[in-house]
Amino acid sequence: MRILLTGASGQLAKDLYPLLASAGHSVFGFDSKELDITDGEKVFSEVERISPECIVNSAAYTKVDLAEKERDRAFAVNRDGAANLAEAAKKAGALMVHISTDFVFDGGKAAPYREEDRANPLCVYGESKLAGETEIIKRLPEHYIIRTSWLYGSWGPNFVKTILRLARERDSMRVVYDQAGSPTWTVDLASAIVSVIGSNANGDRNYGIYHYSNEGVASWYDFAEDIVEGARHSGLPVKCGTIEPILTLEYPTPARRPVYSVFDKKKIKKTFGIRIPHWRISLLKMLNELSELNGGGYA
Ligand SMILES: NC(=O)c1ccc[n+]([C@@H]2O[C@H](COP(=O)([O-])OP(=O)(O)OC[C@H]3O[C@@H](n4cnc5c(N)ncnc54)[C@H](OP(=O)(O)O)[C@@H]3O)[C@@H](O)[C@H]2O)c1
Numbered sequence: 167m168r169i170l171l172t173g174a175s176g177q178l179a180k181d182l183y184p185l186l187a188s189a190g191h192s193v194f195g196f197d198s199k200e201l202d203i204t205d206g207e208k209v210f211s212e213v214e215r216i217s218p219e220c221i222v223n224s225a226a227y228t229k230v231d232l233a234e235k236e237r238d239r240a241f242a243v244n245r246d247g248a249a250n251l252a253e254a255a256k257k258a259g260a261l262m263v264h265i266s267t268d269f270v271f272d273g274g275k276a277a278p279y280r281e282e283d284r285a286n287p288l289c290v291y292g293e294s295k296l297a298g299e300t301e302i303i304k305r306l307p308e309h310y311i312i313r314t315s316w317l318y319g320s321w322g323p324n325f326v327k328t329i330l331r332l333a334r335e336r337d338s339m340r341v342v343y344d345q346a347g348s349p350t351w352t353v354d355l356a357s358a359i360v361s362v363i364g365s366n367a368n369g370d371r372n373y374g375i376y377h378y379s380n381e382g383v384a385s386w387y388d389f390a391e392d393i394v395e396g397a398r399h400s401g402l403p404v405k406c407g408t409i410e411p412i413l414t415l416e417y418p419t420p421a422r423r424p425v426y427s428v429f430d431k432k433k434i435k436k437t438f439g440i441r442i443p444h445w446r447i448s449l450l451k452m453l454n455e456l457s458e459l460n461g462g463g464y465a
Contacts (some may be wrong), residue, residue, distance in 0.1 A: 168192045168218045168220070169191045169222055170194050170218040170221045170260075171193055172203055172225035173196075173198065173224040175197040175198070176228075177317065177322055177323075177352055178224050178352045181319055181320075181321070181353050182360075185353075185359075186359075189360050189363075189364060203225050203243065203247030204242045204246055205250075206246075209253075210250075213257070218255075219259075220262070220366075221262045222363075223248060223263070223265065225243065226243060226295070227239060227291070229291075230419075230421045233289065233294065233421065235420070240291055241293075244294035244297065248299075249301035251264075251302075252301060252309070253306075255308070260308075261306075262306055262308065262310070263312065263359060265311075265313075266295050267313055268313060268316075268347060269289060269295060272287070274286075274426075277430075278430035279377065279428065280430045281375045281376065281377055288422040289421035299311050308373055309374075310376060312359065312362070312377075313375065314350050314378050314379055315348055315429065317350050317352060318350070318452065319351060319352030319353060319452065320452060320456045320459055325389065329390045330456075332406065333393070338410060339390070340410045340411075340412045340416070341387045342385070342411075342413065342416075343388070343412065344425060345385060345386055346383055347379070347383070347427045348445060349379075349384060349389050349448075351380060351448035353448070358378050361440050365437075376434040377430060377431050378429070378442070379428075379442075379445075380443055380444060381431075381445065382444045390409055400454075400457060
């Protein structure tokens with residue numbers, strides 16, 4: 167397929183681009199300077215020029231806390247940018263793959279979130295991402311909206327890279343233990359996206375919303391413990407001796423986050439025959455990849 171990929175310098179897109187290319191697709195990647203998705207005219211002219219069969223939107227305003235102050239900017243990118251792409255896809259007869267977030271939920275459910283559960287975002291970022299989903303659904307039936315959570319990869323910045331840095335620099339750290347979710351490696355999500363597009367290319371449709379994260383559940387504290395342990399096992403410099411579990415209340419942030427955002431992933435697994443690795447296995451793979459990328463050390 168001819169695929170137009172937005173947000174090409176983001177952490178997900180950097181892993182997705184080579185996977186799509188090695189699956190045989192012709193990929194046209196655009197970073198934010200080459201294609202600002204809030205610029206409707208530019209979006210239309212580039213889509214017309216490339217004539218893609220599929221648009222993958224990996225561009226987003228992702229600064230969750232800053233979004234509380236920059237509401238207009240968050241909505242311009244996450245809602246209006248998504249709408250521009252859906253409109254252009256419709257005109258070009260292309261399908262669209264769009265990435266969304268667990269932050270569309272309020273975390274009040276006591277069981278894994280299913281696709282049809284009621285969304286009720288607690289922060290501006292979550293509201294703007296939900297508004298983006300709504301715009302796409304309104305405009306383009308040929309969509310796959312894939313919600314994901316706690317994303318990290320070698321091309322960060324992200325939680326894993328922050329914890330690795332803190333572990334190197336500090337004797338101790340404090341990490342929140344009363345928020346539960348599922349860490350997701352960008353490489354695993356990218357390969358799920360390749361499967362979804364591949365299945366479409368083979369004639370299966372199944373458009374709609376899907377949930378994807380790695381298997382397993384963790385608190386940020388559990389996740390940090392495993393990151394530091396992984397670094398230690400690899401013989402890398404770890405100064406940090408203690409990780410103290412703390413409550414969200416003790417680490418206030420401008421944006422409210424869901425305390426529980428685990429996904430039910432049956433739909434994506436069943437529809438596309440996707441096998442999902444446990445987050446612990448994927449974390450170790452990512453740490454190895456990062457170590458190799460940096461010549462035996464973590465950047
Ligand atoms: N990170 C997470 O924990 C997480 C969790 C759940 C869902 N998601 C979703 O997953 C997707 C991928 O996230 P990610 O972690 O890869 O994010 P990322 O690393 O922040 O990448 C987003 C990319 O979008 C680009 N961008 C921002 N505004 C743009 C605009 N107006 N036009 C074109 N490009 C623009 C950014 O470019 P600049 O840097 O040049 O601005 C950046 O390269 C997003 O939809 C995000 O909402 C992420």
